[in-house]
Amino acid sequence: MVQSKLFKDATPVRFYRSESGREPVREWLKKLPRSDRKIIGRDVLTLQFGWPLGMPLARKLEDGLWEIRSRLNTVNARIIFTVRNDTIVLIHGFIKKTRKTPHQDLRLARQRMEKL
Numbered sequence: 001m002v003q004s005k006l007f008k009d010a011t012p013v014r015f016y017r018s019e020s021g022r023e024p025v026r027e028w029l030k031k032l033p034r035s036d037r038k039i040i041g042r043d044v045l046t047l048q049f050g051w052p053l054g055m056p057l058a059r060k061l062e063d064g065l066w067e068i069r070s071r072l073n074t075v076n077a078r079i080i081f082t083v084r085n086d087t088i089v090l091i092h093g094f095i096k097k098t099r100k101t102p103h104q105d106l107r108l109a110r111q112r113m114e115k116l
Contacts, residue, residue: 009049010048010049011047011048011049011051011083011086011087012048012086012087013047013048013087013088013090014087014088014089014090015089016089016090016091016112018115025079025090025091029093032077035073036072036073036077039070039071039072039077040068040070040077040079043057043068043069043070044068044079044090047068047088051083051088055069056069057069061080061106062106064083064113065080065081065082065106065110065113066082066083067079067080067081068081068090075095075097076095076096077093077094077095077096078093078094078095078096078101078105079092079093080092080101080106080109082113082116084116089116091109091112091116092108092112
């Protein structure tokens with residue numbers, strides 16, 4: 001694979017893919033309004049070219065798990081990701097409705113991370 005000079009400093013990003021071939025983060029993104037997808041896409045691109053990054057865009061949740069923190073028009077979106085073999089893997093996306101990351105979202109992200 002030949003890598004262009006434009007993208008040589010970018011960390012590759014991919015979507016988590018389940019055993020059945022589904023890509024839950026991609027599916028979640030497609031359900032969002034176009035304006036929200038643009039904001040999240042810009043944040044993922046910033047992470048890709050700046051990794052490792054910290055607050056306010058990215059925050060470590062626990063060993064092996066971080067979140068991309070996107071501020072949409074009226075809500076906050078989060079994409080939980082991990083890094084495997086120098087690749088950012090987007091494993092779970094959701095709209096955050098509480099101050100703390102919900103336990104069920106963390107549990108799901110851990111399960112998907114273990115399957116990688």
